[in-house]
Amino acid sequence: MKPLEIRELSEKERSDKIADLSQEYFNLKFQVATGKIEDPSRLKYIRRDLARIKTIQQEFEGKAQGAGAGVDEKQEPETAPAKK
Numbered sequence: 001m002k003p004l005e006i007r008e009l010s011e012k013e014r015s016d017k018i019a020d021l022s023q024e025y026f027n028l029k030f031q032v033a034t035g036k037i038e039d040p041s042r043l044k045y046i047r048r049d050l051a052r053i054k055t056i057q058q059e060f061e062g063k064a065q066g067a068g069a070g071v072d073e074k075q076e077p078e079t080a081p082a083k084k
Contacts, residue, residue, distance in 0.1 A: 001017075001049055001052065001053070003052060003056060006052060006053055006056045007056055011057075011060065014053055014056070014057050015057075017053055018050065018053055018054065018057070021046050021049055021050050021053070022050065024046055025043065025046045025047065025050065028042060028043050028046065029043070
């Protein structure tokens with residue numbers, strides 16, 4: 001999936017997509033273990049799609065919590081008193 005397509009999905013649809021892809025990834029890993037996998041490259045694409053969706057999901061969660069969520073404000077560094 002493309003990032004634009006993922007961003008257009010609702011939060012519920014993204015969660016469902018994560019669950020579906022996780023299940024598919026598990027099944028493919030099981031097929032690898034038993035030696036019955038038809039398209040091993042599919043694992044790579046599923047893993048990347050999962051990462052994309054989770055990243056975009058976190059972006060939306062950060063926006064929902066407010067701008068700059070998780071980022072500390074810059075603080076002035078403490079300076080030592082000047083020596084005479």
